Amino acid sequence: RKGGYDHFMLKEIFEQPSVFYETFYSSLPCGEVEVLKNPSEITVIACGTSYHAGMVFRYLMEKCSSIPVRVDIASECRYFNPRQDSVVITVSQSGETADTIAALKKAKAHGCRTIAITNVLGSSITRIADSTFYTRAGPEISVAATKSFIAQVAIFMKIADLLCECGFEDEFSDIYQIIEDSLLTETDDAVSLCSNASNLFFVGRGLFYPVSLEGALKMKEITYIHAEGYAAGELKHGPFSLLCENTPVVALCTGDESRLLMLSNIKEIKARGAPVIGIGSVGDQDLEELSDVYIPLPKSSEISEVITSLVVLQLLAYRTAVKLGRDVDKPRNLAKSVTVI
Ligand code: M6R
Numbered sequence: 001r002k003g004g005y006d007h008f009m010l011k012e013i014f015e016q017p018s019v020f021y022e023t024f025y026s027s028l029p030c031g032e033v034e035v036l037k038n039p040s041e042i043t044v045i046a047c048g049t050s051y052h053a054g055m056v057f058r059y060l061m062e063k064c065s066s067i068p069v070r071v072d073i074a075s076e077c078r079y080f081n082p083r084q085d086s087v088v089i090t091v092s093q094s095g096e097t098a099d100t101i102a103a104l105k106k107a108k109a110h111g112c113r114t115i116a117i118t119n120v121l122g123s124s125i126t127r128i129a130d131s132t133f134y135t136r137a138g139p140e141i142s143v144a145a146t147k148s149f150i151a152q153v154a155i156f157m158k159i160a161d162l163l164c165e166c167g168f169e170d171e172f173s174d175i176y177q178i179i180e181d182s183l184l185t186e187t188d189d190a191v192s193l194c195s196n197a198s199n200l201f202f203v204g205r206g207l208f209y210p211v212s213l214e215g216a217l218k219m220k221e222i223t224y225i226h227a228e229g230y231a232a233g234e235l236k237h238g239p240f241s242l243l244c245e246n247t248p249v250v251a252l253c254t255g256d257e258s259r260l261l262m263l264s265n266i267k268e269i270k271a272r273g274a275p276v277i278g279i280g281s282v283g284d285q286d287l288e289e290l291s292d293v294y295i296p297l298p299k300s301s302e303i304s305e306v307i308t309s310l311v312v313l314q315l316l317a318y319r320t321a322v323k324l325g326r327d328v329d330k331p332r333n334l335a336k337s338v339t340v341i
């Protein structure tokens with residue numbers, strides 16, 4: 001069932017070109033997309049990796065629309081009351097996460113219009129929400145979410161595109177090939193650095209901040225190395241004191257609006273002795289010169305680099321876990337579906 005791959009996680013990572021393509025190009029129920037056109041606010045509620053997909057959506061919407069988007073961790077929704085005029089989108093690969101279900105029920109009880117995004121047909125959240133958008137990832141066996149996350153990001157990109165006419169569809173004409181190319185990325189030197197470390201930071205700005213959070217989550221989940229995702233500009237407000245030659249920093253520095261600020265953040269990190277794994281656009285000489293290990297992404301637009309950098313971070317976590325001899329598909333203490341509060 002692993003289709004010749006050593007682990008389900010690797011198989012699922014390699015399915016991502018078609019998963020992204022099929023999810024982005026699938027049609028969404030028009031009426032539901034209309035509902036999203038004029039809310040006073042959209043609230044996304046989720047846990048773990050699904051929460052990071054919601055954060056990507058927030059940055060996308062901020063770029064191209066004036067609809068405010070907030071993103072809440074489901075387990076914290078107990079302490080907040082949703083606004084009745086808010087459209088609430090709950091995101092859950094399994095559709096069975098207890099905290100997400102509780103938050104969804106609360107939103108319904110407050111009279112909010114609710115939408116579920118899930119990968120599992122007929123799962124619990126689909127029976128509670130007013131409507132459902134399905135991701136097209138297919139069954140995901142590995143505990144670590146990979147293709148289901150890419151599918152969530154795809155559906156959020158699709159929603160943003162429909163709401164704001166961002167033109168993503170044009171930018172994605174060659175996305176299948178670009179994701180395939182990213183699967184060939186060489187990471188040996190980065191894996192050596194990571195597998196010898198006890199602590200890692202993942203940093204990014206803007207759209208690449210949630211990417212860094214997801215990269216850190218994937219790394220800690222399957223390698224058991226302590227990894228923190230941080231907004232690059234926040235490092236100087238505390239974490240700088242942790243930086244030293246044994247604390248590699250994975251820096252997402254792509255060809256977008258945050259590149260120059262990221263380059264100066266990388267200089268600050270280097271000045272404190274931490275080795276930098278720089279992930280960015282192919283041909284970025286400044287990044288290559290500053291980085292101890294430079295990982296170029298296939299040539300593409302900023303929005304496609306969100307996807308390709310996620311793929312590279314998944315591969316980095318997977319290969320580091322394999323090098324350390326971890327149980328990749330079933331990391332200790334974790335379950336695929338978290339049905340307790
Ligand atoms: O099924 P869900 O998307 O609701 O699960 C939420 C989290 O438990 C999940 O995303 C978790 O963080 C991932 N397994 C991490 O890879």
